[in-house]
Amino acid sequence: MAVSSDYYSLVCAIDFGTAFSGYAYSSTAEYVHDQLNIAVPNWETPLSFQISYKTPTTLLLNKDQKFVAFGYEAESQYAELAEEEKNEDYFYIQRFKMLLYDTLRKQRLTKEMMIKDITEKKEVKAIEVFKHAIKFFRGLMLNTIDEKGMGVEETNIRWVLTVPAIWSDPAKQFMTEAAELAGILRTNLILALEPEAASIYCNRIPLSKFEEGNGLGDFEVGKKYLVLDAGGGTVDITIHEVTKDKTLKELEKASGGDWGGTCVDNSFKEFLTSFVTEEVMEEFRSKHTGEYIELFRDFEMKKRTTNTTDLTRVTIRMTGRLPEFYEKMKSKPFKQAIQESRYSKSMKWEGDKLRITQTLFEQYFSAACIGIVDHLNDLLNKPKVKGTDTILMVGGFSESPILQARIKKDFQEYRIVIPNEPSLAVLRGAVLFGHDPCIISERIAKYWYGIASFQKFNPHLHQSEKKKGDLCEDIFDICVQRGATFKLKDAQPKGPYETNRDDQKEMDFEIYVSDSDKPPKYVTDEDCHYIGTLTVELPKVKKGEKRSVYINFVFGGTELHVHATNNVNKEVTRASFNFLHEQIPPVN
Known part of the structure; x- marks a missing residue:
């Protein structure tokens, strides 16, 4: 069983997502005994009866740009501040990872680059935002070591940060420098490419850990498969082949695009804005930020779990204050706005519930699904990947029954494989990669x-x-x-x-x-x-x-x-x- 030549007594991976983030760890002793004995700490959600293995990628800073909270705690604290109208001096920053996507073609990435908070009126240095987020997870790991009496010195921890395989070299350097600012020694840090990490994890897990028992088998030598890592912001794709020494080699260079879960969120926001108007939506976000956050948090859950094949209508919990806010600003009945909307026949707004047709709900996914399907078709037609017969779906967006159904429908000749918890495949695989970085033997x-x-x-x-x-x-x-x-x-x-x-x-x-x-x-x-x-x-x-x-x-x-x-x-x-x-x- 391979273990890294540089000895570390503990590996801790931080999976930095666009929408959600988390961390996981395992000791070298545990890895040697059982590779899959990986601890993934959980988080209490605002709904106390729910437990999550990830927390929103959301940061709250005070007026001096000092750390206040991260994740669910940042959401809750900012919502309270907003309701009491005390939020003006705070910086609330969310989904900031997308700033680093495709920086070659957009604006140049530098240490001086700024990022706007939710109000879009205040700015913070982007590298400071990433530093605070990484430092938060580093602190959690060090606290866990102390609380559990694990006796691990920080110099004996290998830290693994996940990044999309499609990121540019400047984006990767940006992350490593942010990690150094957060107190992680460069010599103790490695980057794991997200689809590779997921591939490594799925290489290890038994068939029972796959949905419908439809696993990858024993990954026999010569096996070729595509890894579709559908995250919150980006979709990241690699194609691997199992080599004779059971390492993995890349068959086609990593590729992808911005067709992740936030693409669906944006379509939903455009739908609301089409009849509420952009003016009302932006004012509502500014004046009732807590309810605005909650609205999209609830949609996030619907997006990941709704299976439209069993429904004629989808019910989304809405904020009752938005119609009141609209009527106050527009001096016009909200029901009239609904009736005048081009979606009037496809939706009903009843109190704090929006009931929409199955067809309309699926339309929110259209742009993302088309982008993914078109790209997969292009990739799978390339000569280098001939013989690829399996698509492995991982990442938080891969939990969506709508995306799963679309991939299964358009790629019927391929075996579609989905682990039970696709959103954790990257995180757990990153821990495995930290123990054995040589498992990926060839890249393009x-x-x-x-x-x-x-x-x-x-x-x-x-x-x-x-x-x-x-x-x-x-x-x-x-x-x-x-x-x-x-x-x-x-x-x-x-x-x-x-x-x-x-x-x-x-x-x-x-x-x-x-x-x-x-x-x-x-x-x-x-x-x-x-x-x-x-x-x-x-x-x-x-x-x-x-x-x-x-x-x-x-x-x-x-x-x-x-x-x-x-x-x-x-x-x-x-x-x-x-x-x-x-x-x-x-x-x-």
């Missing part, structure tokens, strides 16, 4: 990676506007090919790169990525994105002596690493990435 490069470089100008090959002296600038010097397969700790050497000056103490390289189908030629190409700099330390030499370095990009892990070798003494020198630069190099 998602992008072309390159260094901004120069070449001798060739009028037959290069654009005239790129000519600088006798050189061509802005060359995309390819370090890694998109779609290339890398075994764990595989290195891709590049160089040598020579210094420009005798007094140089370090060399900086601009790193670019591209998702284009063809190899990029220039870093200024449309599909190229600057992601940061690589800084390499240089040795001291005699004046006039030339220095150069070879760079080795280390792939195959969950994060991109690098080491460099200098030509003076052939020693490995310090090299580090900075993907969170404030400034982007000017485009020539």
